[in-house]
Amino acid sequence: MTDPWLPQTAVLVDKVMETPEVATLALRFADPEVQQRFRFDCGQFNMLYLYGLGEVPISIMDFEDDCLLHTIRAVGRISRPLVALEPGARLGLRGPYGNSWPLEEAKGRDVVFITAGLGCAPVIAAIRRIIADRGAYRRLVIMQGVKHREDLLWQAQYDRWREVPDCEVLLAASEEKKAPFAWSLGMVTTLIDKARFDPLNCTVMMCGPEPMMRASMKALADNGVALENCYVSLERNMQCALGLCGHCQMGRPFVCKNGPIFKVPEIQDWFLLEGY
Numbered sequence: 001m002t003d004p005w006l007p008q009t010a011v012l013v014d015k016v017m018e019t020p021e022v023a024t025l026a027l028r029f030a031d032p033e034v035q036q037r038f039r040f041d042c043g044q045f046n047m048l049y050l051y052g053l054g055e056v057p058i059s060i061m062d063f064e065d066d067c068l069l070h071t072i073r074a075v076g077r078i079s080r081p082l083v084a085l086e087p088g089a090r091l092g093l094r095g096p097y098g099n100s101w102p103l104e105e106a107k108g109r110d111v112v113f114i115t116a117g118l119g120c121a122p123v124i125a126a127i128r129r130i131i132a133d134r135g136a137y138r139r140l141v142i143m144q145g146v147k148h149r150e151d152l153l154w155q156a157q158y159d160r161w162r163e164v165p166d167c168e169v170l171l172a173a174s175e176e177k178k179a180p181f182a183w184s185l186g187m188v189t190t191l192i193d194k195a196r197f198d199p200l201n202c203t204v205m206m207c208g209p210e211p212m213m214r215a216s217m218k219a220l221a222d223n224g225v226a227l228e229n230c231y232v233s234l235e236r237n238m239q240c241a242l243g244l245c246g247h248c249q250m251g252r253p254f255v256c257k258n259g260p261i262f263k264v265p266e267i268q269d270w271f272l273l274e275g276y
């Protein structure tokens with residue numbers, strides 16, 4: 001990153017509409033030198049800037065074909081026009097910001113991902129790194145929850161992950177009447193009891209709605225997992241992304257600077273207070 005305040009111009013190279021409201025944008029910096037220098041760690045985010053409108057924090061889904069991928073749900077003032085951009089459009093991008101998933105610490109351990117909704121996007125790069133370095137980790141368990149089957153992004157990728165040695169993929173749909181083949185009915189938390197992993201030697205990474213992560217923490221603790229080995233990625237309203245404006249502050253930590261990924265014991269005092 002050069003000047004952390006200065007958005008660099010990025011060009012929308014390609015867009016995939018994953019669902020009517022969710023798009024994956026493939027972005028490349030207009031300046032090849034900036035493109036060449038850009039590095040990120042799995043779990044970090046960028047600030048995407050629509051000129052004249054404003055900025056939003058969006059996780060880096062991955063880097064493919066020389067493009068940075070961001071998967072965005074159109075929810076409001078900035079995310080809607082971002083999702084509506086067409087290839088060739090220019091926008092501002094500054095980053096990467098924040099910390100990353102504990103991929104080094106997880107080596108030699110079972111790795112468990114628990115995500116729901118669009119919480120799957122910030123873990124995609126981490127799962128791919130683990131699969132690319134399969135021998136360094138033990139069992140890999142991937143759990144994802146959605147409301148309806150058609151809300152699941154990247155079904156083909158989840159199917160491919162089922163073929164990876166010692167990798168278990170568990171999917172749950174909370175608002176289906178009948179479980180689709182190889183799925184479970186209910187919230188993603190109901191999968192925790194079904195998953196096979198070593199509770200005494202695992203690292204858990206979670207991303208999704210906060211009630212889901214709170215319920216998962218409880219289910220993990222009931223299954224004998226020490227919360228010391230569990231990580232959550234948090235979302236808060238952000239303005240500066242540099243630990244200066246205070247918009248994302250939660251107790252002592254700033255989500256932009258000290259997070260977005262936190263070891264559960266660092267935040268559990270206030271995270272367990274619903275609505276904090």
Ligand SMILES: Cc1cc2nc3c(=O)[nH]c(=O)nc-3n(C[C@H](O)[C@H](O)[C@H](O)COP(=O)(O)OP(=O)(O)OC[C@H]3O[C@@H](n4cnc5c(N)ncnc54)[C@H](O)[C@@H]3O)c2cc1C
Pocket residue numbers: 045056057058059060070071072073074075076077078079080118121122234235236237238260
């Ligand atoms: C570290 C970090 C990483 C993020 N990564 C992603 C990502 O990869 N993809 C992505 O789509 N979003 C991600 N977000 C969330 C994204 O930043 C917000 O959705 C975005 O800021 C909304 O801005 P807006 O101006 O479009 O909506 P606003 O106009 O500010 O909000 C419009 C309405 O949408 C609601 N809203 C705002 N955010 C969300 C949300 N996340 N989910 C549901 N409703 C919401 C608001 O309460 C409001 O009612 C991330 C946030 C953080 C902090």
Ligand code: FES
Pocket residue numbers: 237238239240241242243244245246247248249254255256257
């Ligand atoms: S966004 Fe300004 S302090 Fe975190």
